[in-house]
Amino acid sequence: xxxxxxxxxxxxxxxxxxxxxxxxxxxxxxxxxxxxxxxxxxxxxxxxxxxxxxxxxxxxxxxxxxxxxxxxxxxxxxxxxxxxxxxxxxxxxxxxxxxxxxxxxxxxxxxxxxxxxxxxxxxxxxxxxxxxxxxxxxxxxxxxxxxxxxxxxxxxxxxxxxxxxxxxxxxxxxxxxxxxxxxxxxxxxxxxxxxxxxxxxxxxxxxxxxxxxxxxxxxxxxxxxxxxxxxxxxxxxxxxxxxxxxxxxxxxxxxxxxxxxxxxxxxxxxxxxxxxxxxxxxxxxxxxxxxxxxxxxxxxxxxxxxxxxxxxxxxxxxxxxxxxxxxxxxxxxxxxxxxxxxxxxxxxxxxxxxxxxxxxxxxxxxxxxxxxx
Amino acid sequence: xxxxxxxxxxxxxxxxxxxxxxxxxxxxxxxxxxxxxxxxxxxxxxxxxxxxxxxxxxxxxxxxxxxxxxxxxxxxxxxxxxxxxxxxxxxxxxxxxxxxxxxxxxxxxxxxxxxxxxxxxxxxxxxxxxxxxxxxxxxxxxxxxxxxxxxxxxxxxxxxxxxxxxxxxxxxxxxxxxxxxxxxxxxxxxxxxxxxxxxxxxxxxxxxxxxxxxxxxxxxxxxxxxxxxxxxxxxxxxxxxxxxxxxxxxxxxxxxxxxxxxxxxxxxxxxxxxxxxxxxxxxxxxxxxxxxxxxxxxxxxxxxxxxxxxxxxxxxxxxxxxxxxxxxxxxxxxxxxxxxxxxxxxxxxxxxxxxxxxxxxxxxxxxxxxxxx
Numbered sequence: 001x002x003x004x005x006x007x008x009x010x011x012x013x014x015x016x017x018x019x020x021x022x023x024x025x026x027x028x029x030x031x032x033x034x035x036x037x038x039x040x041x042x043x044x045x046x047x048x049x050x051x052x053x054x055x056x057x058x059x060x061x062x063x064x065x066x067x068x069x070x071x072x073x074x075x076x077x078x079x080x081x082x083x084x085x086x087x088x089x090x091x092x093x094x095x096x097x098x099x100x101x102x103x104x105x106x107x108x109x110x111x112x113x114x115x116x117x118x119x120x121x122x123x124x125x126x127x128x129x130x131x132x133x134x135x136x137x138x139x140x141x142x143x144x145x146x147x148x149x150x151x152x153x154x155x156x157x158x159x160x161x162x163x164x165x166x167x168x169x170x171x172x173x174x175x176x177x178x179x180x181x182x183x184x185x186x187x188x189x190x191x192x193x194x195x196x197x198x199x200x201x202x203x204x205x206x207x208x209x210x211x212x213x214x215x216x217x218x219x220x221x222x223x224x225x226x227x228x229x230x231x232x233x234x235x236x237x238x239x240x241x242x243x244x245x246x247x248x249x250x251x252x253x254x255x256x257x258x259x260x261x262x263x264x265x266x267x268x269x270x271x272x273x274x275x276x277x278x279x280x281x282x283x284x285x286x287x288x289x290x291x292x293x294x295x296x297x298x299x300x301x302x303x304x305x306x307x308x309x310x311x312x313x314x315x316x317x318x319x320x321x322x323x324x325x326x327x328x329x330x331x332x333x334x335x336x337x338x339x340x341x342x343x344x345x346x347x348x349x350x351x352x353x354x355x356x357x358x359x360x361x362x363x364x365x366x367x368x369x370x371x372x373x
Numbered sequence: 374x375x376x377x378x379x380x381x382x383x384x385x386x387x388x389x390x391x392x393x394x395x396x397x398x399x400x401x402x403x404x405x406x407x408x409x410x411x412x413x414x415x416x417x418x419x420x421x422x423x424x425x426x427x428x429x430x431x432x433x434x435x436x437x438x439x440x441x442x443x444x445x446x447x448x449x450x451x452x453x454x455x456x457x458x459x460x461x462x463x464x465x466x467x468x469x470x471x472x473x474x475x476x477x478x479x480x481x482x483x484x485x486x487x488x489x490x491x492x493x494x495x496x497x498x499x500x501x502x503x504x505x506x507x508x509x510x511x512x513x514x515x516x517x518x519x520x521x522x523x524x525x526x527x528x529x530x531x532x533x534x535x536x537x538x539x540x541x542x543x544x545x546x547x548x549x550x551x552x553x554x555x556x557x558x559x560x561x562x563x564x565x566x567x568x569x570x571x572x573x574x575x576x577x578x579x580x581x582x583x584x585x586x587x588x589x590x591x592x593x594x595x596x597x598x599x600x601x602x603x604x605x606x607x608x609x610x611x612x613x614x615x616x617x618x619x620x621x622x623x624x625x626x627x628x629x630x631x632x633x634x635x636x637x638x639x640x641x642x643x644x645x646x647x648x649x650x651x652x653x654x655x656x657x658x659x660x661x662x663x664x665x666x667x668x669x670x671x672x673x674x675x676x677x678x679x680x681x682x683x684x685x686x687x688x689x690x691x692x693x694x695x696x697x698x699x700x701x702x703x704x705x706x707x708x709x710x711x712x713x714x715x716x717x718x719x720x721x722x723x724x725x726x727x728x729x730x731x732x733x734x735x736x737x738x739x740x741x742x743x744x745x746x
Contacts, residue, residue: 042710089462089466093462096531096537096538100531100533100534100537101533103704103705105705105709105710107710124501127540128497128501128528128538128539128540129537129538130536130537130538130539131526131527131528131536131539131540131541132540132541153504154504155501155504158469158473160473160474161473163503163504164469164473164502164503165469165501165502165503166501166503166504167500167501167504167505167540168504168505331476332476332478334478334479334503336478337415337478337480
């Protein structure tokens, strides 16, 4: 494949058994048909986006996808409300209704234009429409670029828990236009950086050191630094996912900070804390528990605290949340096997493990002692 | 695996890449823990059944699944209303709500006890609960025994079309207790036999001749004949599915009669014609079109008509249905690629093909001429 435009971009391939797909990263890729059109299954294309992103990028994407006189495509859109609270089965039903109203068959393609919520819902809609149709992702937030781009996790929330209904469904391609980060609020940039830090913590001490040095540049939207951070993050995640596509083992390491973080999100109401903010605080809690288990030195713990703070993320848990509040949600976590709580902890900086033998009193005192806002 | 009970049974294995699962067929298997328990993922078991089947078989199955003092399992049930009209996303949501209310994690197992509607919904619920949990099928109608047992198709209807929302999800095991056919209404037995005939028509002329000879025995619930018909049907379907798990090519042959049949079901309202009845009439329409194309001799056509009639299935289309009524639904069929109608037709008795070049006027006149009730 060659780019018809002269856009600079980098590419990474995610390797999965029978399926292999590219992640293209670069500025201005929204305007590059050659990065998108080869991955469409047929002429029917449904863009799924939200009310925040549509005014910014929908028309550009439609123009890129629509084709020329010789190869016209039927490109339509579903525009959903914005926010984590919209990540429901009812929203996915709106996508299915739109597909059926348009008479789209199973050679259609769903294109997700937006953040993680849009990607998760559009991917789930694609996974289940006529038992599975083609899916392409155009993530426009840093979080979705480094998280949802790899792994094929799709789904929606249920009143009783986050991501309880969903499917594993891989995209045919991911297109990351780094230009979209210019319109991202600073708070969401920090939330995305939480996941970037996570990759360093669980698997790559060098990347962690690079992040400590480059955090001001990243928060200042330095394009070169962001591109490198995105590519290294996706590469680490791709390597872990390729080893464990359906999350039986290793892939659980990607949940560092998420068990604590989901409890915060569930307690505070989804969307009040950004996912990345909850993961930021959650990673600190996981690190603090690792320290109590004797796995992390005080110096290492201090480095994690400093990096999370430098990223602009919360370093405390919500004031109103008790240890029992945490435990109530954590017991429902998908990683648990039968009744045992399984947590992702740090065996050292740059190395994580799944641990199901934390003494209950140690966990409870950590939950009680951890600083509150 | 050995049967602790002395029940006679036969077994077939469905071979799929990384997954291989057994179909056990025999009388009284509902009471055989060794045929079921090894396929449970953990201790949490949710039986999904309906109001018709529950009074007949639920307690027996619960007893078989619950285990003894040393290995107690948490076995619960969801009892849904009966009928094709309940095959909706709302019913599947009831299953998800029950799983979440019970606090079931992703090592739980869903067990479908009932006909095809229950199997399709329980399978879809399993496919999407926490992005996929274990699934075991205990089909209690002939149709579901020879159809849903193999292939992994799950899903629900949408007001705009049948099976429009769903997933491919394979069971860990299928247990067919032939004893359950004793409680099946004769009309449903005939509907199940429609699918059995289909396997002969598309792939096995010998089996077709066997069916012509054994149809009275089958309708008379001769256990030996039924067991052989079930095993041969599942074996033919398994062979086709193993070649084409996600329905890209060959597997479409299994849809003989279904494109016409779905149109009848959609027009008449799902559930008024049984699925197998609609497929029975649909197979006759496909055969008649094959005859017009010059592929089927008059004698062959007469054999198909006689066999469908001998099975107790309708040999006419609904009185109120026009050719346009057929075409309106057929144009939405999932087999279509872009705008071309693709039909499964008979190239000879015992051999089918997918054909997308039927002249429009030939199809329209067939639809107009075919006998109405």
